[in-house]
Amino acid sequence: MAVAVTALLALCGAHPASAAAHPGPARRAAALPSAVSVLSDLWNRPWTVTFLPDGQRALVTERHSAGVWTVARDGSRTKVGEVPDTVFAPTGGDFGEGGGLLGVAPSPTWNGTTDQDVYFVHTAADETRVVRMRFDGTSLTDYQVVLGGIARGGDHNGGKIAFGPDGFLYVSTGDARNKALAQDPNSLNGKILRLTASGGAAPGNPFGTRVYSLGHRNPEGFAWDARGRLWETEIGDATWDEVNLISPGANYGWPTCEGTCTTAGMTNPVHVWHPAEGGVPAQAAIADDVLYVSTLRGERLWALPIDATGTGLGTAVSYYTGAYGRLRALAKVPDADELWLGTSDRGTDKDSLLKVTLG
Numbered sequence: 001m002a003v004a005v006t007a008l009l010a011l012c013g014a015h016p017a018s019a020a021a022h023p024g025p026a027r028r029a030a031a032l033p034s035a036v037s038v039l040s041d042l043w044n045r046p047w048t049v050t051f052l053p054d055g056q057r058a059l060v061t062e063r064h065s066a067g068v069w070t071v072a073r074d075g076s077r078t079k080v081g082e083v084p085d086t087v088f089a090p091t092g093g094d095f096g097e098g099g100g101l102l103g104v105a106p107s108p109t110w111n112g113t114t115d116q117d118v119y120f121v122h123t124a125a126d127e128t129r130v131v132r133m134r135f136d137g138t139s140l141t142d143y144q145v146v147l148g149g150i151a152r153g154g155d156h157n158g159g160k161i162a163f164g165p166d167g168f169l170y171v172s173t174g175d176a177r178n179k180a181l182a183q184d185p186n187s188l189n190g191k192i193l194r195l196t197a198s199g200g201a202a203p204g205n206p207f208g209t210r211v212y213s214l215g216h217r218n219p220e221g222f223a224w225d226a227r228g229r230l231w232e233t234e235i236g237d238a239t240w241d242e243v244n245l246i247s248p249g250a251n252y253g254w255p256t257c258e259g260t261c262t263t264a265g266m267t268n269p270v271h272v273w274h275p276a277e278g279g280v281p282a283q284a285a286i287a288d289d290v291l292y293v294s295t296l297r298g299e300r301l302w303a304l305p306i307d308a309t310g311t312g313l314g315t316a317v318s319y320y321t322g323a324y325g326r327l328r329a330l331a332k333v334p335d336a337d338e339l340w341l342g343t344s345d346r347g348t349d350k351d352s353l354l355k356v357t358l359g
């Protein structure tokens with residue numbers, strides 16, 4: 001009977017929500033973007049959107065101002081503080097890339113009272129830091145460096161930070177425009193790091209250090225899928241941008257390889273773009289086994305379905321090409337068929353947070 005119902009639904013081209021109402025072994029059909037609207041405006045280069053564990057408010061960072069806001073589900077926002085010692089140093093490039101305040105990760109058990117820990121990545125004058133502050137739900141205080149000594153560049157500073165399903169803290173770092181660092185196992189740069197809450201090497205790391213994976217150029221995004229696998233977005237050099245499926249201890253090639261190569265010991269990307277053909281990927285979010293990727297130069301949102309093997313990606317579909325300019329911050333809204341997506345580099349008070357409805 002289940003087979004017959006499934007076949008009938010398929011013949012009818014049933015809406016995914018209808019299919020989801022019927023129990024069965026098949027996973028829910030992906031609910032793809034169906035509408036987009038402005039959730040909040042008057043932003044200046046928001047770098048990241050990350051929801052607090054209660055799912056009711058997100059923390060949003062601005063890279064230049066070092067300001068941090070909460071944004072409620074209705075789009076209302078409140079400034080809660082700034083991250084001290086943040087130094088933005090524009091490189092003179094077209095978009096003034098230059099570090100600043102980057103990612104934010106609340107403790108997975110943050111509740112504003114007994115657990116107030118919120119982590120940030122930012123560039124200081126001479127280094128990139130992972131820091132911890134206390135957030136009581138209203139204001140940020142008590143700045144503490146938990147990991148300094150990460151080389152900073154004018155750009156290539158990585159900056160994504162999140163607690164994984166295993167409870168440890170993952171941080172992406174760029175090569176800081178010193179390519180050799182990405183292959184140096186003793187450098188914190190050009191890596192995905194896996195840390196304890198106090199900034200040490202997490203137990204079980206592949207080399208007994210803070211390094212989880214290496215050979216990255218400028219990874220600005222990552223997200224875990226429903227199987228617990230870690231997908232990463234990485235800005236390459238002039239030829240290939242990448243999506244990688246991250247395995248502990250694997251070497252993702254840079255600078256020996258850009259994109260796919262045949263060098264022994266290097267792990268190839270799962271998906272690549274040319275920078276001029278929809279590329280320069282910023283951040284990642286996953287909903288219903290679809291990997292969403294925001295792109296800067298590409299000025300579009302990509303949807304890449306995770307295939308039945310769980311380790312490959314199907315045909316990429318793009319949305320909103322050129323409609324909103326460069327796109328960076330990206331988050332799945334908890335318990336909702338919704339993404340929040342930030343524009344970037346549109347000028348003073350001209351950036352927006354967009355609400356993307358799925359399904």
Ligand SMILES: [Ca+2]
Binds near residue numbers: 252253254257267268
């Ligand atoms: Ca690579």
